[in-house]
Amino acid sequence: MCLAVPMKLIEITPDGGHGVADLDGARYDVNLDLIEAPQIGDFVIVHAGFAIERLDAEEADARLELFDQLAATYREQKG
Amino acid sequence: MKYLEGFRNPDAARALTARLAAAGEQLAAQGRRARLMEVCGTHTMAIARHGIRDLLPPTVDLVSGPGCPVCVTDSGYLDAAIELAKGGVRLATFGDLVRVPGSTSSLAEARSAGAAIEVVYSPEGALALAEREPARQVVFLAIGFETTVAPAVWLVKAAAERGVTNLSLLTAFKLVPPALSALAGDPEVQVDAFLCPAHVSAIIGSEAYRPFVQRGLPCVVAGFEPLDILDGVAEILDQIVARASRLVNRYERVVKPEGNRRALALMGACLEPVDASWRGIGVIPGSGLGLRETYAGFDAVRRHGVAITAGVTPRGCRCGDVLKGKLKPTECPLFGRACTPLKPVGPCMVSSEGSCAAYYKYVARGEAR
Numbered sequence: 001m002c003l004a005v006p007m008k009l010i011e012i013t014p015d016g017g018h019g020v021a022d023l024d025g026a027r028y029d030v031n032l033d034l035i036e037a038p039q040i041g042d043f044v045i046v047h048a049g050f051a052i053e054r055l056d057a058e059e060a061d062a063r064l065e066l067f068d069q070l071a072a073t074y075r076e077q078k079g
Numbered sequence: 080m081k082y083l084e085g086f087r088n089p090d091a092a093r094a095l096t097a098r099l100a101a102a103g104e105q106l107a108a109q110g111r112r113a114r115l116m117e118v119c120g121t122h123t124m125a126i127a128r129h130g131i132r133d134l135l136p137p138t139v140d141l142v143s144g145p146g147c148p149v150c151v152t153d154s155g156y157l158d159a160a161i162e163l164a165k166g167g168v169r170l171a172t173f174g175d176l177v178r179v180p181g182s183t184s185s186l187a188e189a190r191s192a193g194a195a196i197e198v199v200y201s202p203e204g205a206l207a208l209a210e211r212e213p214a215r216q217v218v219f220l221a222i223g224f225e226t227t228v229a230p231a232v233w234l235v236k237a238a239a240e241r242g243v244t245n246l247s248l249l250t251a252f253k254l255v256p257p258a259l260s261a262l263a264g265d266p267e268v269q270v271d272a273f274l275c276p277a278h279v280s281a282i283i284g285s286e287a288y289r290p291f292v293q294r295g296l297p298c299v300v301a302g303f304e305p306l307d308i309l310d311g312v313a314e315i316l317d318q319i320v321a322r323a324s325r326l327v328n329r330y331e332r333v334v335k336p337e338g339n340r341r342a343l344a345l346m347g348a349c350l351e352p353v354d355a356s357w358r359g360i361g362v363i364p365g366s367g368l369g370l371r372e373t374y375a376g377f378d379a380v381r382r383h384g385v386a387i388t389a390g391v392t393p394r395g396c397r398c399g400d401v402l403k404g405k406l407k408p409t410e411c412p413l414f415g416r417a418c419t420p421l422k423p424v425g426p427c428m429v430s431s432e433g434s435c436a437a438y439y440k441y442v443a444r445g446e447a448r
Contacts, residue, residue, distance in 0.1 A: 004121045004278070004303040006082050006333075024080065031203055034229055034342045043082060045281060045333055048173070048223075049201020050230040052342065053281040053333050055082065060332035064085040067306050071090035074097075 006043040006055045021046060086304030095309040096134045102316035103136020113319045114140045114269055115312065116262070116404050118255060119276030120147040120432025121303050127437035129305045131312075139316065142404035143437075145258055146276060148223040149175045149430040150402055151357045154390025156222070156251045157181030163218050163249070163385050164194035171205035172220040174198045179426045182391035202234035209238070209246035218379045221248040225282040228252045228368060229342035232349045235370070235377050247379040250369055251387075253355055255279050256287050257366035263296060268403055272297040272315045274308070277330050284338025285328040292326045302330040349374050356389070358426065359399020398425035401434050408438040415439060 007021035007028065021030045021044060031050045032038045043055035106113055117123065123143045126132060132141055145151045158181045164170050170186070177186045177198060190196040199205050205219035221231045231248065238246045255276060262268050273296060275288050280300045288298035297318040301311030311329050318325055328334055346368070355367025370378045379385065392399070395413050400406035408414050408427065418424040420436055427433035 004125070006080075031201065031230070031233065033233055034339065034345070036341055045278060047226050047278055048230045049203055050233065052226060052229060052278065053339055056332050060082055063329075063332060064081065067085065067088055067091040067310075070094045071088050074090045074094035 007046055009038060009040055009042045009044055009051075012038060012040055019051070021051070083304065086302065086306045088306060091306050092134075092309055095306065095313050098313045099134065099139070099309065099316060100136050102313065102320050103138045105320045106136070106138040106316070109320070111319075112138045112140070113316060114142065114271045115274055115315055116142050116144045116268075116270045116272070117274040117276075118144040118146040118259060119279065120150075120430070121278070122146065122274065122276065122301075122308065123434055123437050124432060125303045125305070125308060127441040129308070130441070131305065131308055132442070134309065135312070139312075141274070141312065142270075142407075143401075143434040144262060144270075144404050145357060145360065145402040147402075147427065147430050147432040147434070148227060148253065149179055150398060150426040150433050151253055151258075151360070152176070152179070152222050152251055152426065153356050153358050153387070154181045154392065155356070155388045156249070156390070157186065158183070158390055159380075159385045159387045160218070160220055160249055161186065161189045161194070163379065163383055164189055164196055166383070167195075168216045168218050168383065169195040169197065169208060169212070170218050170220060171197050171199045171208050173200075173222075175430050175432070176220055176222065178423065179429045180393055180424065202230045203237075205246065206234055206237055206241075206243065209243050210241075213245055215245060216383070217246045218383070219246065219248050221250045221252065224253050224255055224276075224279050225346075226278045228346055228350070229282055229339070232346050235349050235374055236345060238377065239374070244376075247377050247382045248370070249379040249385075249387075250367075251355070252350070252368040253357065254352075254366050254368065256283070256290075257363050258357065258360070259288075259291060261360070261363045261366070262403065263291060263294060265403070267405055270296065270404070271319060272299070272324075274311050274315065275300040277302050277307075277333065280328075280330065280334045280338070282339050282342050284336050285326060285334050286336045287338070288326055292324050295324045297324045298326050300328045300330045300334050302333070357402070359392075359402045393424045396425040398427045398435075401427050408435040409443045411435070415443070
């Protein structure tokens with residue numbers, strides 16, 4: 001029921017109510033009524049056919065940066 | 080995609096595992112153990128799939144709570160749904176529910192016997208069914224936690240706006256915080272901290288867990304990728320070692336402190352809190368949501384006069400204890416013997432998000448045979 005991965009919005013209908021989300025080439029029809037002002041290019045979390053939230057790219061990049069640093073420190077320590 | 084692979088970086092996982100081991104040793108030095116509970120079906124599966132339990136120090140237990148929506152649905156609910164279907168109503172349901180045993184049969188068995196039961200992937204599918212056949216009553220089996228409640232409530236609003244009168248919902252919505260509250264106060268469960276769900280929190284917001292932190296239980300919201308889970312567990316262990324209890328949101332890329340306001344407003348307009356019965360746990364006050372009087376016409380119980388009564392628990396099934404984290408799936412006498420994914424006895428073995436299904440698939444098939 002829960003597609004636990006973010007998908008990229010690649011199409012939005014003129015009324016803004018629906019869209020098409022892409023995950024590695026697989027495309028899903030998504031209802032967009034539960035999120036504010038969706039934009040093409042947004043990453044969205046989809047559950048039961050609905051985008052329930054959008055992924056904040058800045059926050060995601062910041063967290064990834066922390067994990068990358070953690071990995072780099074680990075590699076240095078292991079030589 | 081970097082938003083997936085980036086959160087699976089093996090060296091970062093090794094670094095976090097070392098941090099877990101260090102915290103585990105500190106706990107051992109303090110003569111303590113830690114018991115963490117996750118309450119999200121997708122966490123249950125991710126923890127099993129990535130072998131996270133094998134990376135935990137011996138002083139730490141990570142148990143699965145009632146995070147699988149299908150698993151906590153009472154068998155009496157399924158009995159009511161089957162009764163509706165036998166009466167000629169067309170049912171629209173999520174696929175997960177189809178094979179779950181009711182008191183006497185499952186939806187799948189009822190369908191084989193001729194009942195009209197359609198699997199939908201979205202509540203929108205139920206609306207399409209109703210609009211396609213206006214002369215036939217359609218009932219959407221509206222179960223799930225907050226994440227699923229929001230899409231289901233959209234269905235009520237859309238049906239009202241479009242004047243669809245042959246659609247109603249058999250509701251058994253469940254709320255996560257009241258369940259956590261019941262478990263936190265249960266001396267048999269003895270939870271020290273909660274690894275809070277990811278997408279339920281996207282709806283309700285991380286602040287929903289504030290009361291548990293005030294009761295001394297660390298709460299960390301974590302995503303579903305391996306690094307998210309390891310990082311979340313490490314954060315919890317550090318707090319436990321320091322005897323602290325803080326609310327930490329590590330899934331800030333999706334979860335906001337206040338949640339999804341738009342979804343919450345829609346839910347508040349259509350639904351009100353009700354007492355709800357959880358399979359294996361019993362009635363938890365205020366742990367469900369029912370349709371408000373304004374939308375009573377969409378309530379299948381009121382429209383069709385069906386009653387949801389206490390169902391029968393299958394003989395020997397220990398799903399209730401598994402759902403409370405009191406019993407590991409492999410400790411159930413039926414696990415892997417009388418109860419398998421092909422012939423499930425209880426819901427925890429049926430659902431793709433169930434603890435028993437997760438253990439069977441990824442962890443302990445050999446162990447139990």
